[in-house]
Amino acid sequence: MSATENVEPGDLGPAAKAKLDRDFEGFYRDHLRDVYSYAYYKVGNHHDAEDLTEQAFLQAYRHFDRAQRESDGRPLRPWVIRIAHNLASNYYRDRSRRPQTPLDSTEPLAARHDTVAIAEGREELRQVMANLEHLSDDRREALIMRFALGMDNREIARALGRSDGATKVLIHRAIKQLQEEMGDD
Amino acid sequence: MTDSSETLSGSTWDVEQLLTDALRPIDPPQRLSGRVEDTLAAVTQAAAEELSDWAEELSESELRALRDPRNWVRPVVAVGAGGIATGALVVLELRRRGRGKGESGLRALGGGLRSRL
Numbered sequence: 001m002s003a004t005e006n007v008e009p010g011d012l013g014p015a016a017k018a019k020l021d022r023d024f025e026g027f028y029r030d031h032l033r034d035v036y037s038y039a040y041y042k043v044g045n046h047h048d049a050e051d052l053t054e055q056a057f058l059q060a061y062r063h064f065d066r067a068q069r070e071s072d073g074r075p076l077r078p079w080v081i082r083i084a085h086n087l088a089s090n091y092y093r094d095r096s097r098r099p100q101t102p103l104d105s106t107e108p109l110a111a112r113h114d115t116v117a118i119a120e121g122r123e124e125l126r127q128v129m130a131n132l133e134h135l136s137d138d139r140r141e142a143l144i145m146r147f148a149l150g151m152d153n154r155e156i157a158r159a160l161g162r163s164d165g166a167t168k169v170l171i172h173r174a175i176k177q178l179q180e181e182m183g184d185d
Numbered sequence: 186m187t188d189s190s191e192t193l194s195g196s197t198w199d200v201e202q203l204l205t206d207a208l209r210p211i212d213p214p215q216r217l218s219g220r221v222e223d224t225l226a227a228v229t230q231a232a233a234e235e236l237s238d239w240a241e242e243l244s245e246s247e248l249r250a251l252r253d254p255r256n257w258v259r260p261v262v263a264v265g266a267g268g269i270a271t272g273a274l275v276v277l278e279l280r281r282r283g284r285g286k287g288e289s290g291l292r293a294l295g296g297g298l299r300s301r302l
Contacts, residue, residue: 032217033211033212033213036211036212036213036217037210037211040211049211050213050214053217054221054224058221058225058228061228122206124203128200128204129207132207143204143208144208147207148210148211149210175200175204
């Protein structure tokens with residue numbers, strides 16, 4: 001069997017399948033919060049975030065055996081976040097194809113965090129979330145991965161399919177743009 | 186990464202700190218864990234059942250096909266086509282040999298003339 005060949009869980013023998021399921025259970029427990037957070041910040045509501053998270057883990061399960069073999073000991077978090085990222089992109093594409101669907105995802109990030117901001121009495125929080133909306137998708141996603149998920153540059157690079165250097169520049173520019181926008185407000 | 190900070194109305198913006206406060210990890214609802222686990226279990230179960238159904242259906246359909254006279258036409262046609270193809274090959278081979286003999290006859294004639302000259 002070649003290293004790139006994908007073996008679906010159903011194709012494995014009972015012992016290998018049991019081990020895969022155990023490993024996946026741990027993987028799922030470790031990353032559920034990250035995937036859900038990412039999905040929530042991407043789509044903006046709990047209902048769709050749940051669907052997206054479920055789909056991401058289903059897809060991850062299907063390719064988990066191969067991902068483990070190819071990861072070579074590296075963390076799999078960027079891989080599952082990339083799955084969620086691709087699913088979220090499809091989610092937006094599907095919605096743009098179906099304009100009759102209520103676009104509850106257009107709710108701005110700032111509005112999603114009003115509760116937090118009000119509870120803490122911090123206008124700056126609302127402001128920074130509002131300015132986050134002005135960033136390009138890749139800049140905003142990089143910041144979500146960095147600050148909501150605590151991913152380092154290398155992980156973000158792998159999740160976004162970019163080089164480490166390009167990711168470092170991306171995050172640097174995103175923060176700089178935010179600082180400038182905060183200054184303009 | 187904090188290379189600068191902006192001053193606004195006398196206060197200093199620490200954007201990274203604000204982002205840390207604002208972009209908090211979101212805890213998934215409790216029901217989601219159970220939902221994903223149920224779906225995975227269902228998918229695994231369905232895959233196993235589908236595989237065994239498929240294996241059973243395959244052997245049954247093979248047996249049915251063998252019993253059904255309508256499906257005998259194909260093997261008969263295949264045998265017929267094979268026979269025709271074999272016949273054609275035999276004819277071609279015989280013609281080739283015939284041509285080969287002719288050529289060798291001409292060569293023999295040429296050789297005879299050369300020897301006489």
